[in-house]
Amino acid sequence: xxxxxQTPKHLITATGQRVTLRxxxxxxxxxxxxxxxxxxxxxxxxxxxxxxxxxxxxxxLERFSAQQFPDLHxxxxxxSLELGDSALYxxxxxxxxxxxxxxxxxxxxxxxxx
Amino acid sequence: AQSVAQPEDQVNVAEGNPLTxxxxxSVSGNPYLFWYVQYPNRGLQFLLKYITGxxxxxxxxxxxxxxNKSQTSFHLKKxSALVSDSALYxxxxxxxxxGNTPLVFGKxxxxxxxx
Numbered sequence: 001x002x003x004x005x006q007t008p009k010h011l012i013t014a015t016g017q018r019v020t021l022r023x024x025x026x027x028x029x030x031x032x033x034x035x036x037x038x039x040x041x042x043x044x045x046x047x048x049x050x051x052x053x054x055x056x057x058x059x060x061l062e063r064f065s066a067q068q069f070p071d072l073h074x075x076x077x078x079x080s081l082e083l084g085d086s087a088l089y090x091x092x093x094x095x096x097x098x099x100x101x102x103x104x105x106x107x108x109x110x111x112x113x114x
Numbered sequence: 115a116q117s118v119a120q121p122e123d124q125v126n127v128a129e130g131n132p133l134t135x136x137x138x139x140s141v142s143g144n145p146y147l148f149w150y151v152q153y154p155n156r157g158l159q160f161l162l163k164y165i166t167g168x169x170x171x172x173x174x175x176x177x178x179x180x181x182n183k184s185q186t187s188f189h190l191k192k193x194s195a196l197v198s199d200s201a202l203y204x205x206x207x208x209x210x211x212x213g214n215t216p217l218v219f220g221k222x223x224x225x226x227x228x229x
Binding site for chain 2: 002004033042043045048056058090092099100102103104105106107108
């Protein structure tokens, strides 16, 4: 157990809908990362927050947004969902924002868009 | 730009034999290198990392990795494979002078250990 929690574990929804994925980092970690894992694209970095501020942005669609709250948990919002958004979404946390720091991953949320 | 290549999509090895999962990287400057393992329906688990110092890094579950600067490689090794090592393995890199940039992951190598 990495100490990173994600809810829900599974999510099934329809095209056009909006969902929110939640992540709680390890105790003491200030940095949160979101990744999308699909069969054809591998592990894609979406976005990073550090202590409430956006720190880095990757291949995140405009339909997706995220935030990190004062208690350091983070939410990833996916809207106008398409079939191609079906994937595993992982959250990771680390104590600082980069450098030698190790990222610890949560168990993921499996999103299925029908 | 930083990049990682895992040249093999799939590696098959017999139980008890040594295993190697290959990784090469490209960064400007010195790299920080990481290996993660993903078991079915699970998140990625950290195995080991190279920051500086000894080129041979020992990690969890008997795995080790060798940093080779001249070949820009960081291959993952284990002397004797177990069936339970069957999983998806990811190599990742960050340049030491890249500030707060996130890790860049390879596409993963699926290891299958056959009894």
